[in-house]
Structure formats: C-alpha cells, structure tokens
Amino acid sequence: MKAAFPCSGDMVSTVTAALVTRAGRAVAVVVDDGAPEQSARVVAYSTLGTRRVLDTGAIAPESLRLTGNLASWTNAGTPRGASLTAG
Numbered sequence: 001m002k003a004a005f006p007c008s009g010d011m012v013s014t015v016t017a018a019l020v021t022r023a024g025r026a027v028a029v030v031v032d033d034g035a036p037e038q039s040a041r042v043v044a045y046s047t048l049g050t051r052r053v054l055d056t057g058a059i060a061p062e063s064l065r066l067t068g069n070l071a072s073w074t075n076a077g078t079p080r081g082a083s084l085t086a087g
Helices: none
Strands: 003-008 011-020 026-032 040-045 051-057 065-067 070-075 078-083
Touching: 011 065, 040 070, 040 078, 051 070, 051 078
Parallel strands: none
Antiparallel strands: 003 011, 011 026, 026 040, 040 051, 065 070, 070 078
C-alpha cells in the first residue's frame, strides 16, 4: 500500500505500510517525499488519532508486523518493536 498526503506546508509524505488493530490503533511506516530512504519513520496512532513516532531510520516497510497491540519492524536490519498501548 502506498498513499501520499500533505503533512505541513509543502511537505508530502508517503505511507509505505500500515496496519490497524481490532481496537482501532494503527501503526504505519511513513517517508517524506524527496527525503533519503534512511529517514523513514514508524508512527503509531491511538484510537483518538494521537500520533507517536516509535522509530526513525532505515525502516524496511515490508518488515512491519502487528501481533495484538505489539508492532514490530526492522531498522537497518535490527529488529525493533513497541506496544501500541504504551505512551
């Protein structure tokens, strides 16, 4: 999945992967158009739409997984993870 959307000003971001829990929490890999590939972000969204950046770097969009409320991905080949209920 790829979707482009304006974030602020002239900056456009592309969602390269996104998953949603049954409770409505979401996690996505977002890249700002024109930015180097290593500047992707993993972003979590609460059921109220509150946004929280979980990680930045060389995120592999195809590595994004969701098991219950636990999101996992790789950053430069290193496994990472975070709870979507925390924070």
